[in-house]
Amino acid sequence: MNDHWYMQRALDLAAAMEGQTSPNPMVGAVVVKDGRIVGTGAHMGAGGDHAEVHALKMAEGCTDGATMYVTLEPCNHHGRTPPCAKQIIEAGIARVVVAVKDVNPEVAGSGIEALRNAGVETEVGVLAEKAAKLNATFFHYVQTGKPFVTVKTASSLNGKMATPKGLSPWITGEAALEDVHQLRHIHDAILVGVGTVIDDDPALTTRLEIGGRNPIRVVLDRYLRTPSDAQLVTDGKAPTWIFTEESPKSKNASVLEQKGVRVNSLPTVTPKKVLAELGRADIQSVLVEGGKTIISAFIAENEVQRYISYVAPKLFSADTAMELEVEYAQMVGGDIKITATAKKGDASCLQG
Amino acid sequence: MNDHWYMQRALDLAAAMEGQTSPNPMVGAVVVKDGRIVGTGAHMGAGGDHAEVHALKMAEGCTDGATMYVTLEPCNHHGRTPPCAKQIIEAGIARVVVAVKDVNPEVAGSGIEALRNAGVETEVGVLAEKAAKLNATFFHYVQTGKPFVTVKTASSLNGKMATPKGLSPWITGEAALEDVHQLRHIHDAILVGVGTVIDDDPALTTRLEIGGRNPIRVVLDRYLRTPSDAQLVTDGKAPTWIFTEESPKSKNASVLEQKGVRVNSLPTVTPKKVLAELGRADIQSVLVEGGKTIISAFIAENEVQRYISYVAPKLFSADTAMELEVEYAQMVGGDIKITATAKKGDASCLQG
Amino acid sequence: MNDHWYMQRALDLAAAMEGQTSPNPMVGAVVVKDGRIVGTGAHMGAGGDHAEVHALKMAEGCTDGATMYVTLEPCNHHGRTPPCAKQIIEAGIARVVVAVKDVNPEVAGSGIEALRNAGVETEVGVLAEKAAKLNATFFHYVQTGKPFVTVKTASSLNGKMATPKGLSPWITGEAALEDVHQLRHIHDAILVGVGTVIDDDPALTTRLEIGGRNPIRVVLDRYLRTPSDAQLVTDGKAPTWIFTEESPKSKNASVLEQKGVRVNSLPTVTPKKVLAELGRADIQSVLVEGGKTIISAFIAENEVQRYISYVAPKLFSADTAMELEVEYAQMVGGDIKITATAKKGDASCLQG
Amino acid sequence: MNDHWYMQRALDLAAAMEGQTSPNPMVGAVVVKDGRIVGTGAHMGAGGDHAEVHALKMAEGCTDGATMYVTLEPCNHHGRTPPCAKQIIEAGIARVVVAVKDVNPEVAGSGIEALRNAGVETEVGVLAEKAAKLNATFFHYVQTGKPFVTVKTASSLNGKMATPKGLSPWITGEAALEDVHQLRHIHDAILVGVGTVIDDDPALTTRLEIGGRNPIRVVLDRYLRTPSDAQLVTDGKAPTWIFTEESPKSKNASVLEQKGVRVNSLPTVTPKKVLAELGRADIQSVLVEGGKTIISAFIAENEVQRYISYVAPKLFSADTAMELEVEYAQMVGGDIKITATAKKGDASCLQG
Numbered sequence A, B, C, D: 001m002n003d004h005w006y007m008q009r010a011l012d013l014a015a016a017m018e019g020q021t022s023p024n025p026m027v028g029a030v031v032v033k034d035g036r037i038v039g040t041g042a043h044m045g046a047g048g049d050h051a052e053v054h055a056l057k058m059a060e061g062c063t064d065g066a067t068m069y070v071t072l073e074p075c076n077h078h079g080r081t082p083p084c085a086k087q088i089i090e091a092g093i094a095r096v097v098v099a100v101k102d103v104n105p106e107v108a109g110s111g112i113e114a115l116r117n118a119g120v121e122t123e124v125g126v127l128a129e130k131a132a133k134l135n136a137t138f139f140h141y142v143q144t145g146k147p148f149v150t151v152k153t154a155s156s157l158n159g160k161m162a163t164p165k166g167l168s169p170w171i172t173g174e175a176a177l178e179d180v181h182q183l184r185h186i187h188d189a190i191l192v193g194v195g196t197v198i199d200d201d202p203a204l205t206t207r208l209e210i211g212g213r214n215p216i217r218v219v220l221d222r223y224l225r226t227p228s229d230a231q232l233v234t235d236g237k238a239p240t241w242i243f244t245e246e247s248p249k250s251k252n253a254s255v256l257e258q259k260g261v262r263v264n265s266l267p268t269v270t271p272k273k274v275l276a277e278l279g280r281a282d283i284q285s286v287l288v289e290g291g292k293t294i295i296s297a298f299i300a301e302n303e304v305q306r307y308i309s310y311v312a313p314k315l316f317s318a319d320t321a322m323e324l325e326v327e328y329a330q331m332v333g334g335d336i337k338i339t340a341t342a343k344k345g346d347a348s349c350l351q352g
């Protein structure tokens, strides 16, 4: 056990909350006294206590002279509650180990400074890379004012994003579908083009075994063609926001708004402008699910932070589908090489 | 050391010859006497000795009572030389261990029968699966009369097979390019559509550090549009065959033939028909390199045995290219999930 | 996210407390409402709240209708505080997922029964194997009344447990030494024979970068030969208990007791009898560190639950030490094969 | 394909002969012309052709202008046959790629020089490290005049090299026993002390599924106590050599010699002296199997090049044996940490 070991515990606590803290970052904290953990905490979402506070509460009576491990610089601004830095100092914590400084330029360093000024030994940078990666979404958002964009696609090996006519529309298997629902759970918003809405009428909700958060559904729809009976208009399972170039006073707009949809009019509907609007609404992360035109627009504007491609070992033509088996998926230099072979009968006939 | 161990040595010998034995299979043989290897051999290509013969020659004087390990059933037909089964019997080999039976229905089992009739203890099936896989190409060819088809593509993460205008045409890195040349080396033919010839004027040769075999270059060209000054027409580095629906007596045809190109006229140029012709010409393996239309035609006719996809962690639009980094490439159920993230500066600024 | 995912989080919380909960088990709990974690807790040691209570406190206001994941069956006996089962019911938890039942025969099943009687949907067995393994020590103790015994040795490749005369007494490297201190941290007691005390005068304390718990030091000393100036008698860093066959009224005994050592007289000092005494004193886990005679006695009485052997790639004779390099350490069937080779100069002289 | 690829093939050919080339090194050769392998060869044992000769014979007719890959510098001394360097030159080989130079100081470089003088492009050092490792035994022998010594032991986790009375004498499982027979197969001699002969009456032969070479059996027996009815005296399965301090004219000596044993008298029987004798007899490799005294003597004289320890997950006392299960075998720094736990019933009773 050493600083790294305890910080890893704090990171585990933070990571368990992935998907539920937005617009706040994931933060975990551990209080250690005389070689024993006496308090643990994580921030569990907006309106709830900060990780440090949870950990201090749990450690009540044992905080004097203790060490606190926290994955992000403690806050030092007065809000609903006193700043964490102040509470740490008052609890008599002797040493604070921080993974990464806050990235908000107005705040960064102020919590650490407050601790040091109060004579608390404060160390920064333990497991910094892991902590930064854990909150890549939050940091991107704070630094750019726009949500972190993940594009997700599913395709056959030969690059087709739709199955042949007459076949089930699911390209990938169940495990990949569940993986996508996990992705939805950890995003604040899910974004598609109106073409996808018209063609597939998707619900865009999170369907996991145990439930999960539904992201806000965002539709880019320049000419306001979203059908008023679309699932995401009528099902009431999550907010739906439409970005359009049409007037907010148009008839279509008022029909949709009556059904609870929020219609946002912009002079031009482009990825950059939509992301700026979403950022203003405290949306930190967007999952772009299609279609092709929308994805191309995000790429062309360089507005992609992460790209997740599910590739099914299938070959689609207009009306046929071949199922292959993945033999290897390996790195060759910086590229990925996927080798798939046609399924065969077994080799038993070859043995004498 | 046991049967598996010696058979693996024989398989290694066979595999070293990948790409040079067509239209014959890869075969390796090891002769063992009193716990010592006394002969090893591999078939090195058409016109050369069979693996068994090489091994027996090397083991001369030590074959009586020895065991032979051979990766494919010894032949039993008279050709230029006496059949291997006969030579094995005459050499006094006491035991033969065979990995897989020959798949040619007219031949299969005959070599084994001859050995057994002569009192040679003969066992079949040791490392059969590996041996069958090693010669998947040959077995497919023998069983179908058509070459084994491998389709190879290179694309960006978002499925683009061409780089944006003005950029280098290479999608993947050097390691993947070298890998493709290795693929060419082990194929009898490489096949493209005339569009690729017109657009890119490729040489389609094998360029490896130490050299390598150049496959026959096959162009599907219904209207005989192959430029007479195309590299693969003029460079003389490997035979070039064109399949067309035009008359062999057309002017274009005679121009090309004068330059050494073989022009094959078919009523219709389809994958199935071209593969049948190539099979008749003893071509066992074809690497289909593009373009999109040609690949789609092979898929639609279900004529793909293997598909190799090189995916570069890049996102292309018409005129931009984003470079990402592969974070994970993993199986999710039977599908591949590729996660790539935008390149970042280092995290050092986050540390205090 | 599913039951396994949340239970794993609860197991992580429990595992972070390894070494500090004795004589209680490690237990973790997670409360989930509407797809969000609203409370987390772990038992952090005797006298502290149970994991369930920590989690319920943190989730205050959000527990009605929520699901609780807990790694061990909740208690149902009144103690200092009301039983956890009662508190879970009163908090309105709708569903409880338990990894393993309590193993104490008098208690087992009673918590689950109470929950079910109150109409709480209760499921048992999620990640049961991991949970049982996590608390192997506790379960062994509850089921046998004796502590879980881990024997630890360090030896050279040729089985020597002492270095040649004149050399540093450390057989293994620093990483292994730190590993041993980590082992000490998670044990309630550390046990040696008096010979080790006389020969090496060890402190038997936990020396980790960040501190750690010192186990009770137990010495088996039939004839009460422990020197009164031994470190573990005088340093006051942890309790020291001696088991002897001498009278507690002997002069030696009173000298030692005056220095704070606890002298326990037994008619015969055997592993079984000492373990029974330690179990009665609520000691759950013992690390036996030597010497050879003591270890042999534990083996002969079949009183070893775990054996940890550190093997240094060295060969010791009475007065020489050869350093080798580990080339492989691999399983061969159920056995371990260690291959080490003499260190060499580099191969550069072999190149032309 | 490149130089490394072909050299690896040559190394594979050489390695297949492990155990049968002594006192010669393992050598493999591959001849490549126009991107095709046209010949392969390996040295298969004393009296047989060199690897280069086998490969040139197989490549007959295709050697002019070809490249040869050979794992050891070709010889340049006239013996029974012309030197390989001469034959390579005469075959018209244009380029020779050598993995390592010969280490024999009188020979080293002479083959390379001959090739270069004849205008053959000659490159040295491709996969040199692998080639040196492959022939570590041979190189040690050439450089020191003594055989390469491997000590092999089998022990329980607590370091016992004998099973409790009344139990099967086999400490390790079948896979490890087969592994030991594979070790014997690749050694020229196997060495034990007379105590082992008296106690266990071992055959010390190689018993593999398919047969294997029996090493010479060497017994260190200062007072010539080897029983004349010991298996290794009477079974005639392999030569047996005894090293003793007794007179070669003693009665015991003549009894043993009459049974075919070679009795070697030395003023003192020490590892160094015995190894020097064995080296003089062209024995390159010795496997020391015990007992403890003999192994200690080799360690004390620093005459161990490799140590192979089989560790069974068992704990032996004088009359009990506990079977454990290996949970981990891992490196901790430069040391090996083996963790084994007592076998348990299954965890099912813990589930509700």
Ligand SMILES: [Zn+2]
Pocket (backbone or CB within 6 Å): A050, A052, A074, A075, A076, A083, A084, A085
């Ligand atoms: Zn705060």
Ligand SMILES: [Zn+2]
Pocket (backbone or CB within 6 Å): B050, B052, B074, B075, B083, B084, B085
């Ligand atoms: Zn043949």
Ligand SMILES: [Zn+2]
Pocket (backbone or CB within 6 Å): C050, C052, C074, C075, C083, C084, C085
């Ligand atoms: Zn409780």
Ligand SMILES: [Zn+2]
Pocket (backbone or CB within 6 Å): D050, D052, D074, D075, D076, D083, D084, D085
């Ligand atoms: Zn030679």
